[in-house]
Amino acid sequence: MTDTAVPDLAATPVAAPAADVGPDPVSDGYREYAPLLTASPTGAAGEANFAAWVPRTPLPPVLPRETGGLLVAGGHITQEQLDRALEASRTQGGYVGEHLVARGDIHALTLYRVLATLWQAPLVDLAHERVDEEMLRGIGSRQILAQGWIPVRREGDTLVVATTVEPTAALLDQVRAAMGVDRLDVRTITPRDYALAVGSVFRNALLHDVTDGLADAQPERSARVSLYRWQQVAPVALIVLCVVGLVLAPSPTVVALLVVANLALGASVSFKLFASLRYPWVVVRERWRDRRRRRLVALDAGPGDPPTAPPVIADRDLPVYTILVPAFHEANVIGKVIDNLDQLDYPKSKLDVLVLLEEDDTDTIAAARAARPPSYVRIVIVPRGVPQTKPRACNYGLSFARGSLVVIFDAEDRPEPDQLRRVVADFARDRADRAAGGTGAPLVCVQCALNYSNAGYNVLTRMFAIEYTQWFDMMLPGLDGTGIPIPLGGTSNHFDTEMLRLLGGWDPYNVTEDADLGMRASALGFRVGVNSSTTWEEACSQTGAWIKQRTRWIKGYMITAAVNFRHPVKFYRATGPLGLVGLTGLILGTPAAFVLYPLLLALTLVTFVFGRSVDLDIPPWLVDLGIANFVIGNGATIIVSALIATRRHGWRIGVYAVLNPLYWVLHSVAAWRAAWQTLFTPHHWEKTPHGLSEDGDDDE
Template identity: 45%
Template sequence: MTAVGVSKVPGREERELVASIDGLRNRWPSLSAHVVLTRVQKLVLLAVVALVAAALVWRPIGTLQVLIGCITVVYGGAIAFRVALVWAAGRQEHRVWVSDSDALAATDDELPVYTVLVPAYREPEVIHLLMAHLEDLDYPADKLDVKLLLEADDTETIAAARAQLPAGSRIHVVIVPPSQPQTKPKACNYGLQLARGELVTIYDAEDRPEPLQLRRAAVALARLGPAYACLQAELGYFNTYQNRITRWFTLEYAAWFRSLLPGLVAFGMPIPLGGTSNHFRTEALRELGAWDPFNVTEDADLGMRLARLGHQVGVLHAVTLEEANSDFINWVKQRSRWYKGYLMTWLVHMRAPRQTLRQLGWRGLLCLNFFVGGTPLTALINPVFWAMTILWVIARPHAIQVLFVAPVYYLGLLCLVLGNLTVIYLNVLVVRQMDRPNLLWSALISPVYWAMMSIAAVKAGLQLLLRPSYWEKTTHGLHLKQGAAHGG
């Protein structure tokens, strides 16, 4: 199989580029998102649609009652699942801890060569900050292999990077030749071909990793042994108080990395990785086929693939600060891409359910459906149930009363009242854990944030049908523009 859309480049570069595009789909085509729906999946989907349509014609009320009942049960299960994850993570024993003294005690000879991949595209405004944060990493210079991955058509960022590169810098600029798909995972795969490190991690252009993070990850992986192929560091935000959206985003990330992911570890479930600060054993990453260049949440997909192929993933107590999206339109672009990728990941790993069950076990399959597929799907369906609830409160139409048979009605009422209050309470719990009482009001009005998620989910569903591998660029550096507008 030959990569499509590859411009003419020299022999070695062309081989590396083709490998970065076709590596996974040549090795494990069934685990690649180069085709979102297989022929069998399309046939099954068409059969289900035809069956439901026929049932609606034959017995419309009964069919709608069954559909609403099934969705309500799934909702209840999803809420209970998240509560269980938070409970399991409460003892704080499912994160990997390396103290400052232990991290600093590792000698230069003991530390392995570490490759840092930094894919960036159209980021000239933040490139000077990126350089500074990378230079701040506390790691032996001769064992640090930093590769700034820039697309060939991004001349502005390339010029800014080369102008900012200090003499003797340990940062190397790598130009990714033009090709399709033009995605972050494709760029990371290209950089991985050139990596010389025994360990490898990824940072985004706006990231501010704590200086000791590489040392912590190296020490932790040495302690844990070869069964662990990856550690996910905690992500947070440095512009929490920029506006209401950044406050909500901060609460969401804190819940995700401090409760939900450690909860998955506690239950022995797969970890949908974040897009940055994943620390891998390079050999294991290459054996996996690395990232899927056709999947727009390549991180979550890789987490599933790691679990399916028998590798363990831990959550590292080390923080990388990112820029929280502060603009509504920009936020929707980013979130819709995440949701689209989660749906792609769910569809890819549900192509052969029995094989997935054998590899992940029932707990892993539960995570794949409730956590990966369920997150965007519930956000997509939420507006329908909100609309029915509002209509019932205002007009109490008989049709809605008929659709909700007694057991479903009471379960739905439980999800509406107790379920939503529980989710809000979990946000309040995050405020307490973070010791940031000034985020309490944002936690209490978080249902407004859920409405934003539903808008993004609708867009994700449309893009999944029309432009599945399109990578919608997120604009960074908005906090700098706002700071300039306010005089600093």
């Protein structure tokens, strides 16, 4: 078995501390057992050599029974390191060993050697032992990962079991009941090897689940079949009809197209302006609610006590947080994201970072291992498969997630340090509200703000930053609380892990899996919230790469609209009129406006340049409406986006909002490419390169 098919949980061992140089005998009893704590886990031939270093007899009383005591007695850590780990365990929760490994004081393999000694269960390496897969029939990989033990084989009437958790009497009773045996031979296995074994044994089942699980369970919500036959035929027939109309009856055809273009652009711009202009009211509302909460806290404190802020969630009450980092051909930036995540203000013992790398991406795999990631970072190798997309990789990582909350960060992301804590507070507030009798939909996801650290690099990055600032700083917060479905961004969306699994995870056949998942969450009765904590990314600085990236995004919106409009009445019943407004005004309206934008641009230019000399018998009211729609729509968008971009980045960025009409031309190019790909290559993923520019100064 190789580690290219399954999670690589310790690709680059953490360097051992200076204290980890061998035993320091403290008694005759320990001197007898010292070799058992320090010997190599494998023999000269590479086979497991358990008997050489793990006892089968009870430990002598003189040897400390606690894990920390054994580690200190064996010279693996110092007393000072143990004291720090004990304090971290007291304040943050968790086991002492977890904190020692998270701080880099000891390597996980050394810890489990000692645990094997303490548990009197030989350490096993399942890379050298075959797991009897017949015993696992009817047991899913998720159950095996959750329970912490796996049956290895039968030896007569004895079952060999490997465990990564302490083999307590209760656990052994659970194993006997589940497997129908009385006699057990217990072995110890490291978390890394445990996940390797599960990934190997369940490889085919995992690949099916992460690729086709949603499509099999909810085919009407999956883009495996991107367009139904009628959805493929309709746009082609419409184009043919327009061409024939322009030849046989040009004036009526142009009038009809202009009416449709006005409706599409007007609806899209109006929707976005409504959401953006609602944002100031949301700010006022949240400030009022915050003041009210503080007054209530002050009243509860008593007349003689000073007012205090609402309590902060203590470290020991914070949940384990899984971070998924999908990366493909990102060798030049993968080390940076590992460094960025190390800056998060969150207990390292409660971080579960999975760097998701494709099996054939050997350069990024090598770069990730060379970065020497800390112990809480696991390198997960995603097996080859089709489609080779980001959502498929995320589904694979979700299978191995340990956290009760999970978030996606892209390879170039730099989240603000307190982001995880703020999102934990959002989920806690939602649970408290519903426990107090609130009737709102359960919160499944919190979308944090995205923005660009290289906004000032060139004109394109400035326009990209202006667009993102309006989207994440105004529009999405403005939609929050309206009941209109919120489309997710491709990163920094934080999920309740079990709710995400109930939703079916991400659709690997949808190239904007984020927007799709936001709509699916709404249709299934969940709610998406927003948080102003920002994740900084790298804006695409090259026009060709930008068009490819935007093509994928618009194509995903088209496919998401097509999937949800398969059964519009059913969608309406599930989400209500506001859901239909969001689907029509945003998911469908955005690509429609981009596709039809050149018509209104051409009408406006022709009218202003040539007057009314072009004889197409266009009614004057339609010309006036088109010009007003174009000028007022663009003007309002310029003003709103300039204001919010100036607040975020300064006026030297905000002033570029006047170029929005030209920026939309690029969107139109991408939209027509997207329409073509939607018909002929719906699952094709055009990769966005990163690391093309250094961080730009916003004020330059």
